[in-house]
Amino acid sequence: MFGIIRPCRHRLSERLQASWMAHLCGLCLALRDDHGQLARTATNYDGLIISVLVEAQAAAGHTAAGAGRRTAGPCPLRGMRTASVARGEGARLAAAVSLALASVKIRDHVEDQDGMFARRPVAAGARAVTRRWDRKSSGSASVVGFDTSVLLDAAARQGELERELPAGGSVLLVTEPTETATAAAFAHTAVLAGRPGNEAPLAEAGRLFGRLAHLLDAAEDQEADAASGAWNPLDATGTDRAEAERLCRDAVHGIRLTLRDVELTDRALVHILLAHETERAVERVFGRPGHAACRVGHEPGATPGSHPEHGHAQHGHPDQGTTGSNPYQTPPRHDPGQAPPQGPGAPVPPWVPQGPGFTPPGAPPPNRRNLLAGCAAWALMGCTCQLLCCEHNHPFSGERREGFCARNECCDCGNCCDSCQCCGENAQCCNDCGCCDGCDCGCDC
Known part of the structure; x- marks a missing residue:
């Protein structure tokens, strides 16, 4: 509870x-x-x-x-x-x-x-x-x-x-x-x-x-x-x-x-x-007063990765705009008569998610275990604390996952840099998750 x-x-x-x-x-x-x-x-x-x-x-x-x-x-x-x-x-x-x-x-x-x-x-x-x-x-x-x-x-x-x-x-x-x-x-x-x-x-x-x-x-x-x-x-x-x-x-x-x-x-x-x-x-x-569009891409008509009050990308360089290596950029529009590049040999666009937990474009999904084998693997990994403590392969899908202890499910951009209002101590923003260290000063702000 x-x-x-x-x-x-x-x-x-x-x-x-x-x-x-x-x-x-x-x-x-x-x-x-x-x-x-x-x-x-x-x-x-x-x-x-x-x-x-x-x-x-x-x-x-x-x-x-x-x-x-x-x-x-x-x-x-x-x-x-x-x-x-x-x-x-x-x-x-x-x-x-x-x-x-x-x-x-x-x-x-x-x-x-x-x-x-x-x-x-x-x-x-x-x-x-x-x-x-x-x-x-x-x-x-x-x-x-x-x-x-x-x-x-x-x-x-x-x-x-x-x-x-x-x-x-x-x-x-x-x-x-x-x-x-x-x-x-x-x-x-x-x-x-x-x-x-x-x-x-x-x-x-x-x-x-x-x-x-x-x-x-x-x-x-x-x-x-x-x-x-x-x-x-x-x-x-x-x-x-x-x-x-x-x-x-x-x-x-x-x-x-x-x-x-x-x-x-x-x-x-x-x-x-x-x-x-x-x-x-x-x-x-x-919701947060005056910050309804703080989360990336949650405001209708807003450009992902940009703040409604500013014309530059929030998490990237000011000159980055909507192209380049900004992970929150808007995918470029293709000519209606020309299909976007596809297939295993095609270059991976920068807006396509990559890394652990994501299947590479064009590659077949990992083999999934059936119910019995997946439950057995889940029980074994749970008893050995692999699910809790370390990076592991998902017992059913085989995808790479972080342990439960390392996951940060409570983070969102709505709390970005909202540190102590008095002194701002330990207010170190993390552009990946949008959170910051809490203040350790014990003030009365």
């Missing part, structure tokens, strides 16, 4: 990337240690913000002495490498909250009879899992002084609000239970870190984060819900997407302002996740 916070490794400095992975692995291992192997499926990106907040508020000597880290053993998802991972009360609180929220999510799927949950045996098994996870999360949360009944009560109240919502009611009435639950979780991080002065601002930041998460989820699922006839808060309250976007952007701005009142020992990662990645989450759902 992934959340709205999805930081790309090209937007984080090396230190912040290591810290992010430490909290992600720490959450996964805390779920395993406290609740069993199945509970690791509840790992989610938004939940580990709890662990990040606890560590960011800890005393300076706590992290420096290594009390918040431990060395974990090899893991296939890390390429069978060891790693330093987060531990302690922050990771346990994040695990308890993630498990409780996963239980609520599964229960919602069962009640709505979504997909396979419409089958009685699957629904019965899912209900048993949710009851077990409710007990487990409550027990582990009580160890760190948190009461998960706040989360479960909010989930129960959510269903009542949806059923009793008056026609034309405010969408903020629907988001209130989510806001209350996240506010309680965020505020308790201040209790664990011994920072009572941070409780109020963190509760406000959590409330806005809960509102943002609920609205973005509703906006993302709006079309699918309309097609399936499922209940959607935006449609039920008559809230258009422009108003939903305004509420989301207001929530992001409110989070930024609230974080200024939070006393943190190290605010760099918190600032990246809650101030910048929340904004990118809004852009991912609603």
